[in-house]
Amino acid sequence: MFTYKTTSLIGSVFLGLTLAGCAASDTPQEQNHLTFVYNFATQSLDPHRDSSYVPLRAGVTETLVRLDDERLTVEPWLAKKWSYEGKRTWRIVLQEDVTFHNGKQLDAAAVKSSLERSIDENPGVKNALNIETIKTDGPDLLIQTKTTYPEFISELVNPNTAIIDTKASGVTKEPMGTGPFQVERFAPGTKVELKRFKSYWQAQAKLDSVDFVFNEDASARTNALRAGQADIVYRPEIESVKQLKSEGLTVQATDTFRVHQLTMNVANGPMQSLEVRQAMDALINRKQLVDHVLQGYAVPARGPFLSSFPFAPDYPQQVQKSPEEWLKQAGYTKQNGRMQKDGRPLKLTLLTYAARPDLPLIAQVIQDDAKKIGVAITIKQIDVPEEYMASNRDWDIATYSNLTAPRGDAGYYLNATYHPNGGLNFSRVADPKLTKQIETLNETIQIEERSRLAEQIARYVDEKRYNSFLLHPSTLVACDSKRVKGWKTEKSEYYMITNTLQVTD
Amino acid sequence: MHSIVKRLLSLSLFTLLITFSCFVLLRLLPGDPVLTLLNIDELSATPEQIEAARRELGYDQPMLVQYVRWLQDIFTLRLGNSLQTGRPVIEMLLESYLVTGELALGGLTIALLIALPLGIGSALTTRRSVVRLAHLVSMSGAAVPGFWIGLLLVDLFAVRLGWLPVMGREGMTSLVLPALSLGFPLASVYIPLIRLNLRRELNQPYIELARMRGISERTILWRYALRGSVPPVLSVFGLTLGSLAGGVVVLEVLFAYPGVGKLMVDAILQRDYPLIQGYILLTTGVILVLHQGIRSLNWALRPDWQKGTHT
Numbered sequence: 001m002f003t004y005k006t007t008s009l010i011g012s013v014f015l016g017l018t019l020a021g022c023a024a025s026d027t028p029q030e031q032n033h034l035t036f037v038y039n040f041a042t043q044s045l046d047p048h049r050d051s052s053y054v055p056l057r058a059g060v061t062e063t064l065v066r067l068d069d070e071r072l073t074v075e076p077w078l079a080k081k082w083s084y085e086g087k088r089t090w091r092i093v094l095q096e097d098v099t100f101h102n103g104k105q106l107d108a109a110a111v112k113s114s115l116e117r118s119i120d121e122n123p124g125v126k127n128a129l130n131i132e133t134i135k136t137d138g139p140d141l142l143i144q145t146k147t148t149y150p151e152f153i154s155e156l157v158n159p160n161t162a163i164i165d166t167k168a169s170g171v172t173k174e175p176m177g178t179g180p181f182q183v184e185r186f187a188p189g190t191k192v193e194l195k196r197f198k199s200y201w202q203a204q205a206k207l208d209s210v211d212f213v214f215n216e217d218a219s220a221r222t223n224a225l226r227a228g229q230a231d232i233v234y235r236p237e238i239e240s241v242k243q244l245k246s247e248g249l250t251v252q253a254t255d256t257f258r259v260h261q262l263t264m265n266v267a268n269g270p271m272q273s274l275e276v277r278q279a280m281d282a283l284i285n286r287k288q289l290v291d292h293v294l295q296g297y298a299v300p301a302r303g304p305f306l307s308s309f310p311f312a313p314d315y316p317q318q319v320q321k322s323p324e325e326w327l328k329q330a331g332y333t334k335q336n337g338r339m340q341k342d343g344r345p346l347k348l349t350l351l352t353y354a355a356r357p358d359l360p361l362i363a364q365v366i367q368d369d370a371k372k373i374g375v376a377i378t379i380k381q382i383d384v385p386e387e388y389m390a391s392n393r394d395w396d397i398a399t400y401s402n403l404t405a406p407r408g409d410a411g412y413y414l415n416a417t418y419h420p421n422g423g424l425n426f427s428r429v430a431d432p433k434l435t436k437q438i439e440t441l442n443e444t445i446q447i448e449e450r451s452r453l454a455e456q457i458a459r460y461v462d463e464k465r466y467n468s469f470l471l472h473p474s475t476l477v478a479c480d481s482k483r484v485k486g487w488k489t490e491k492s493e494y495y496m497i498t499n500t501l502q503v504t505d
Numbered sequence: 506m507h508s509i510v511k512r513l514l515s516l517s518l519f520t521l522l523i524t525f526s527c528f529v530l531l532r533l534l535p536g537d538p539v540l541t542l543l544n545i546d547e548l549s550a551t552p553e554q555i556e557a558a559r560r561e562l563g564y565d566q567p568m569l570v571q572y573v574r575w576l577q578d579i580f581t582l583r584l585g586n587s588l589q590t591g592r593p594v595i596e597m598l599l600e601s602y603l604v605t606g607e608l609a610l611g612g613l614t615i616a617l618l619i620a621l622p623l624g625i626g627s628a629l630t631t632r633r634s635v636v637r638l639a640h641l642v643s644m645s646g647a648a649v650p651g652f653w654i655g656l657l658l659v660d661l662f663a664v665r666l667g668w669l670p671v672m673g674r675e676g677m678t679s680l681v682l683p684a685l686s687l688g689f690p691l692a693s694v695y696i697p698l699i700r701l702n703l704r705r706e707l708n709q710p711y712i713e714l715a716r717m718r719g720i721s722e723r724t725i726l727w728r729y730a731l732r733g734s735v736p737p738v739l740s741v742f743g744l745t746l747g748s749l750a751g752g753v754v755v756l757e758v759l760f761a762y763p764g765v766g767k768l769m770v771d772a773i774l775q776r777d778y779p780l781i782q783g784y785i786l787l788t789t790g791v792i793l794v795l796h797q798g799i800r801s802l803n804w805a806l807r808p809d810w811q812k813g814t815h816t
Contacts, residue, residue, distance in 0.1 A: 041763065041767075042590075043587070043590050043597055043771075044587075044589075044590035046590065046591060049591050050590070051544060051589065123543055123561070124542065124543040124550070125548070127543065127550050127551075128549060172591070187674065188597070188763060189601070189604075189761075189763025190673060190674050190763050191673065191761075213672070213673060213761065216761075217758050217759045219656060220672050220760070220761065223659050223663060223664050224671040224672060227667060229672075382535075383536065384537070384540075387536060387537050387540060388535065403546070403547055406547055416549050416550075421551045421553075422551070423543075423549060423550040423555065
């Protein structure tokens with residue numbers, strides 16, 4: 001049983017711990033050290049499996065090619081250059097004098113082994129790379145794809161294809177990459193402690209060490225920055241932006257490759273009509289969504305791709321018609337405040353899901369706007385949109401969000417969304433003209449020609465309104481810019497801890 | 506010996522039943538682990554490729570076949586590998602249970618430090634101020650959720666005063682705020698429980714008899730009254746331990762304390778079946794052991810409970 005003595009002892013121990021905590025927090029912050037708080041956590045640093053891409057984002061691993069943030073084009077990284085040799089075969093010339101963190105030289109055999117491992121470990125990568133064979137040819141790699149696959153090189157931007165020394169053990173806790181930082185300690189779900197890799201093949205990192213900390217709570221991340229316990233926080237709480245700015249901290253908003261869209265079910269129901277789709281598109285007040293739902297941290301979208309992509313088209317001037325006019329053209333008339341056709345009111349089912357909190361709000365705004373013109377919308381909340389939309393046809397429109405060109409090529413999105421065999425073709429678009437255009441794109445290797453074809457397809461999709469594009473949400477990053485130098489929020493969100501990042505005291 | 510074997514058999518059967526029902530329920534839920542694994546919202550996959558991946562993972566097999574395969578994984582003691590990370594499930598669960606155990610121990614220590622003096626003090630005294638204080642702490646602990654207490658504590662001790670870390674798991678200092686956030690609401694349950702049971706015990710005739718025999722109040726309290734009032738508190742304590750064993754998701758997320766609760770939420774969102782099944786198996790085991798432990802402790806303190814003669 002507890003005695004007074006025991007109770008006092010426990011009390012003293014706790015008090016001691018609290019005081020120890022206070023004393024420990026006075027420890028001076030290490031110089032040339034940066035603490036970065038990221039909004040996802042990972043339980044494994046295996047670069048071929050980790051869907052949070054932490055090893056690449058933390059500067060531990062590198063891929064053969066990377067996305068240039070200004071031009072949004074694929075640029076060399078561990079691959080110095082590449083060429084198409086014909087017969088579905090690509091030659092990849094590797095950088096010289098690159099070493100892994102364990103001192104082992106990067107060569108064609110090591111890259112082959114790493115790519116093969118990524119294919120074995122990750123079925124998504126296996127599909128995306130579409131590789132038939134990998135061979136070494138002296139210092140080069142010869143990779144043959146299963147089919148003609150022009151976007152092969154851009155698929156190598158994928159962080160899950162990062163190059164590691166596969167012979168090294170402990171890949172889940174200490175992958176042997178080639179990046180400017182190497183793992184010193186990994187606490188699953190908590191943080192990765194990084195130290196500068198002194199034999200980095202490019203300029204050595206300016207920072208001595210980095211703590212790449214995980215916290216999925218936006219208010220906690222914001223508090224860490226305000227308390228001076230973090231230097232950079234990814235996605236701080238939107239509601240705290242004003243307060244952070246008033247405290248002298250910097251908040252950057254950057255456009256991303258993501259698009260929020262209204263997916264139309266063109267297989268059955270009223271959305272089969274182009275005019276009804278046009279009406280829904282005309283109904284959307286994009287500026288209102290950006291200003292009120294996203295609090296200004298987004299840009300209105302006209303098409304699926306950010307306008308800075310080389311393959312984002314200049315869209316023709318739209319015919320300025322109101323939703324009612326489009327519906328009238330579709331044969332609807334307003335009776336008793338409701339849009340009707342052949343005596344049947346226009347009723348739509350709108351799917352939405354909570355995984356992206358702004359989507360249900362957007363759905364409500366659309367429902368409200370539709371009500372004003374006499375269209376009844378029923379909102380249906382679903383759990384897993386990909387699964388529901390693929391296997392059910394009891395809906396007409398859906399708020400959906402996806403990455404349209406995450407690896408710098410339009411082929412992924414156009415194939416996945418508009419080809420009859422596409423994994424994200426929830427609209428069930430089966431337009432022979434569009435399919436032919438996509439298949440032509442799939443056979444085209446030359447980059448400028450691919451961009452021209454992608455533009456043409458994007459314009460056709462716009463003309464047919466298979467989907468209605470709402471906005472591109474921004475990514476917010478807050479930092480203490482008096483201390484942190486060289487931070488840049490990349491649109492791709494792939495490259496975060498780099499060799500140029502530094503702190504000044 | 507016979508009764509131990511019988512008990513072990515019934516526990517195994519119970520565990521089998523729990524794991525099988527959860528196995529079936531999981532597969533009835535919406536969500537497809539194959540789509541998550543293929544990263545369908547970022548990477549291309551045709552319907553044929555999706556089906557091929559499903560076949561490769563064995564998710565096209567009948568449910569019973571999948572369950573038997575999972576049972577085989579139990580005997581390897583790895584409980585299979587996580588679909589998402591590829592790491593052995595047992596390794597991931599043990600890491601997370603250690604963190605949850607740390608958090609639970611911290612929270613329970615705080616809860617007892619608050620509840621014991623206030624519960625016992627308010628049962629012994631007739632001073633209204635002490636009783637009111639106990640009532641106030643109990644009510645506020647019950648009314649304010651742990652995460653809100655956590656946010657307030659972070660704002661005060663980490664942001665404004667800079668005494669403690671906002672988040673993370675760096676030794677004992679980072680345990681202080683999560684333990685306080687967990688312990689305060691827990692204490693609210695134990696204060697009235699301790700007070701009521703102790704008062705009831707102090708009014709028992711045998712306590713009166715002890716007083717008449719001249720036994721000191723201190724001995725009566727520590728040796729008799731508390732001993733008699735502990736079993737009901739212990740039973741609730743067992744339930745608390747059981748719920749803590751499942752994880753404290755909100756606090757784990759808020760303080761980036763990677764316990765088993767957060768691990769499970771992620772596993773459920775990603776439909777990581779082997780990890781979820783492993784969790785169900787281990788948590789069932791932990792709860793059964795805890796219940797048995799609490800029951801044995803109660804029997805030791807109140808042998809009449811075992812005989813079923815208590816009133």
